[in-house]
Amino acid sequence: MKLSKSTHYALHTMLHLTLSHAEGHTSVSKLAGHQQVSTTYLSKILTKLVKAGLIVSVPGANGGYKLKANWKETTLLDVIQAVEGLPPIFDYCEDHNPSCIIQQSIQKAEKNFLEELGTMKIADLAEDARNVPHH
Amino acid sequence: MKLSKSTHYALHTMLHLTLSHAEGHTSVSKLAGHQQVSTTYLSKILTKLVKAGLIVSVPGANGGYKLKANWKETTLLDVIQAVEGLPPIFDYCEDHNPSCIIQQSIQKAEKNFLEELGTMKIADLAEDARNVPHH
DNA sequence: GCTATTATAGACACACATTATCTATAATAG
DNA sequence: CTATTATAGATAATGTGTGTCTATAATAGC
Numbered sequence: 423m424k425l426s427k428s429t430h431y432a433l434h435t436m437l438h439l440t441l442s443h444a445e446g447h448t449s450v451s452k453l454a455g456h457q458q459v460s461t462t463y464l465s466k467i468l469t470k471l472v473k474a475g476l477i478v479s480v481p482g483a484n485g486g487y488k489l490k491a492n493w494k495e496t497t498l499l500d501v502i503q504a505v506e507g508l509p510p511i512f513d514y515c516e517d518h519n520p521s522c523i524i525q526q527s528i529q530k531a532e533k534n535f536l537e538e539l540g541t542m543k544i545a546d547l548a549e550d551a552r553n554v555p556h557h
Numbered sequence: 558m559k560l561s562k563s564t565h566y567a568l569h570t571m572l573h574l575t576l577s578h579a580e581g582h583t584s585v586s587k588l589a590g591h592q593q594v595s596t597t598y599l600s601k602i603l604t605k606l607v608k609a610g611l612i613v614s615v616p617g618a619n620g621g622y623k624l625k626a627n628w629k630e631t632t633l634l635d636v637i638q639a640v641e642g643l644p645p646i647f648d649y650c651e652d653h654n655p656s657c658i659i660q661q662s663i664q665k666a667e668k669n670f671l672e673e674l675g676t677m678k679i680a681d682l683a684e685d686a687r688n689v690p691h692h
Numbered sequence: 693g694c695t696a697t698t699a700t701a702g703a704c705a706c707a708c709a710t711t712a713t714c715t716a717t718a719a720t721a722g
Numbered sequence: 723c724t725a726t727t728a729t730a731g732a733t734a735a736t737g738t739g740t741g742t743c744t745a746t747a748a749t750a751g752c
Contacts, residue, residue, distance in 0.1 A: 425663070426739065433659050449698065463741055469700065481699040482749020498662060521689065523682045524568050527633060528560070528674070535670040539663070547658045554656065561710065584727065598712055604729065617720020618726040693752105700747075711736075718729075 428467050429505045431459050433544075435468065436501050439477065439489050440548040447486035467505060474504035498547075499539040563602050564640045566594050570603065571636050574612065574624050575683040582621035602640060609639035633682075634674040 435453050442448060450468065454461045468487055471477045476496055477487050489496070519525060570588050577583060589599045603622055606612045611631055612622050624631070654660060 428739080437659060451698090460741065462743080465699070466701090466741095472699090479699060480749075481697090481747070483695095483697040484750060485698050485748085487699090498659070523686045523689075524572060524633070527677050527682060531670055531673040531677070534673060535666055538666040538669060542662050542666070547662060551658045554658075563710080586727090595712070597714080600728070601712095601730090607728095614728060615720075616718070616726090616728040618724095619721060620719085620727050622728090695752085696750090698747100698749080700745100702745085703743085705740100705742080707738105707740080709736105709738085711734100713734075714732085716729100716731080718727100720727080721725090722723100 425502065426506065429502055431457055431464055432467050432471060432501050432505045433498065435464070436471070436476070436489075436496070436544050437548055437551065439487065440493065440544050441551065443489055443493065447480055447484065447488050449486040453487070471501070471504050474500070476500055476504055494543065494545040496544050497540050498542045498544065499536055501544070502539065560637065561641065564637055566592055566599055567602050567606060567636050567640045568633065570599070571606070571611070571624075571631070571679050572683055572686065574622065575628065575679050576686065578624055578628065582615055582619065582623050584621040588622070606636070606639050609635070611635055611639055629678065629680040631679050632675050633677045633679065634671055636679070637674065 434457055438453060438456060439448060450461045450465050453468075454464045457464075468477065468479070472479050472487075476490055478490055479485070479487050569592055573588060573591055574583060585596045585600050585603065588603075589596045592599075603612065603614070607614050607622075610625060612624055614620070614622050
């Protein structure tokens, strides 16, 4: 019951891309330089974000990654689900018994949890980070 | 980012012990009979619940497990933390940077999530289950 | 066109936690 | 004393996350 390292890399990359959004494309090697992660591995993670439509990639010289058009709407939930996958984050029961009272209770709490993450926009977090820089 | 099978077994066992609380001790073999799990494995899980003080064990003939004294106060969170362990449920960052804006945001949502699970008492769920039985 | 640069994809390997099983030991009731 | 029951240790299987290596495709600049 924890977020993977991949999600960690993805979230910090998104924050970085948001902070340096005005500068155009950024290559994987630069993005990996800010974290302890290899370029090939981070590349795989970013490809998930591309397929989820959160960022845009351009191959070739001077290429790299940048945020999608309406990047200000991207939330923590978007990134987490793009990396971890959509279906049941809290995969509590595999027997998916809809009448299971425990399942119902946990899913209720899960729903609220995900909804809260869905209100946290990375653009807002980046704005806060600008005031108290640490990256 | 999911609850383990062990937690699944623990929660259902707790629900069962709550429903049959008036009948005294219940052996592991009976408890395991209700789920697809071996007695030795379930035993290890229940030992965690014993050490967490959620249930009481009595060895020997006619022994088994029963709920602790003030069993009506036990919540889903108690059981989950007894099995999964207390420290950071959502172990997002290992670099625990307290100034990390992402860390702060996720931990805020996590706190609300855990607090909600802490309000869900198994005794209440058992009461609901009695009205709509399915176990 | 040629070359350097960059993203993408596949195969593969490794570490680690979860999920078990088996066996032995301790404690209790009758 | 015996059957029953919980506890603990050693061990194995399984799967997922993590990571590397190599090859391929696409783009910019010359």
